[in-house]
Amino acid sequence: AQSVSQHNHHVILSEAASLELGCNYSYGGTVNLFWYVQYPGQHLQLLLKYFSGDPLVKGIKGFEAEFIKSKFSFNLRKPSVQWSDTAEYFCAVSRSNTGKLIFGQGTTLQVKP
Amino acid sequence: EAGVTQFPSHSVIEKGQTVTLRCDPISGHDNLYWYRRVMGKEIKFLLHFVKESKQDESGMPNNRFLAERTGGTYSTLKVQPAELEDSGVYFCASSQDGGRHNEQFFGPGTRLTVL
Numbered sequence: 001a002q003s004v005s006q007h008n009h010h011v012i013l014s015e016a017a018s019l020e021l022g023c024n025y026s027y028g029g030t031v032n033l034f035w036y037v038q039y040p041g042q043h044l045q046l047l048l049k050y051f052s053g054d055p056l057v058k059g060i061k062g063f064e065a066e067f068i069k070s071k072f073s074f075n076l077r078k079p080s081v082q083w084s085d086t087a088e089y090f091c092a093v094s095r096s097n098t099g100k101l102i103f104g105q106g107t108t109l110q111v112k113p
Numbered sequence: 114e115a116g117v118t119q120f121p122s123h124s125v126i127e128k129g130q131t132v133t134l135r136c137d138p139i140s141g142h143d144n145l146y147w148y149r150r151v152m153g154k155e156i157k158f159l160l161h162f163v164k165e166s167k168q169d170e171s172g173m174p175n176n177r178f179l180a181e182r183t184g185g186t187y188s189t190l191k192v193q194p195a196e197l198e199d200s201g202v203y204f205c206a207s208s209q210d211g212g213r214h215n216e217q218f219f220g221p222g223t224r225l226t227v228l
Contacts (some may be wrong), residue, residue: 004155036219043116044204056219090156098170099208099215100146105154 004093006104012110021076021107023091034092034101035065050074083113086109100111115139117220119205125226131193136222138207146217147180147186151201162188163211195227
């Protein structure tokens with residue numbers, strides 16, 4: 001079945017550690033890719049998105065993601081995490097004309113101070 | 114600018130009862146989406162409105178779910194009768210543009226518990 005897969009369900013890091021969250025999708029053709037974040041008690045908000053052009057996308061709060069078409073991947077990275085990055089992170093794909101998002105299962109990141 | 118709002122934030126009902134969830138999109142956003150996250154699973158698309166018209170309702174689980182967007186402003190999602198498996202968090206999102214390139218803004222969600 002066509003889907004979006006996030007490799008890690010729960011990640012625990014210490015402050016200043018580097019972060020990489022994996023995301024793979026199984027759709028062919030043109031896709032748009034997103035990473036959303038949900039901080040504790042807050043609503044989902046967009047971290048970054050890829051539509052076309054430079055496959056290395058920079059988002060808010062120092063996050064970036066790289067689109068590798070050959071690997072059907074869109075991994076999220078941050079060189080040095082902070083305690084305030086503790087949240088749940090969602091990878092999503094849009095490929096239809098309606099713009100509906102297809103989400104991965106989510107990854108909970110816990111950053112220890 | 115006010116964001117997407119949802120009401121109520123929490124709802125606890127018994128199996129067989131009816132519940133209506135409301136979503137107010139960002140003013141001027143023609144596109145409105147409903148999603149649901151059942152505990153432990155991914156967020157799943159339910160349906161998409163463009164103004165008052167249903168553009169895509171391929172994710173609606175069954176005919177116990179009825180979504181409306183009269184007048185093209187706020188939307189309601191009614192579950193009647195509710196079943197245990199309907200428990201979860203219902204998210205609403207809105208966007209100015211439709212299609213693959215749209216950026217969706219999400220509301221805080223309504224947590225529905227069916228006992």
